[in-house]
Amino acid sequence: MFIKRLLELISEKGISRKQFNEDVQINKNQLKRWETAGTVPNRTTLTVIARYFGVSVEYLLGETDDRTPKEKSPAGAELSEKHQRLITAYDKSEPVVQATVDRLLGIDEKTFKVKVAARNGGAIEEKILTEEEYKRLMNLPDVEDI
Helix, strand or coil, X not given: CHHHHHHHXXXXXXXXXHHHHHHHCCXXXXXXXXXXXXXXXXXXXXXXXXXXXXXXXXXXXXXXXXXXXXXXXXXXXXXXXXXXHHHHHHHHCCHHHHHHHHHHHCCCXXXXXXXXXXXXCCCEXXXXXXXXXXXXXXXXXXXXXX
């Protein structure tokens, strides 16, 4: 149900899969992996995707047909529109901006600055990755050029 709902949302938004991957900052092959394996991403990724489309995680998982996100604070109170907008802006911001906000808030999450080169000889980009993203990158299998 997850992949069906995700593909519907991508179509409704009128964006390409590539644009979705870039906007949500997931590996370009991850969407295909979810399709073929029938797997579901972790809760953090589900939350990012749900916020991106403005739907609830429960809707993405097919647990409800209600698209309305049910954002709650840890105490269970509804978040104000301002707070929801702040969270959405944070989630959509560049990793370097997120890292700066985290430092200002005293959130100690390791980040890694890496240089990423395109396989086709394209430009080298500098990216800031979370520890989880860095570990995932380091565990990818090596690919040989043909």
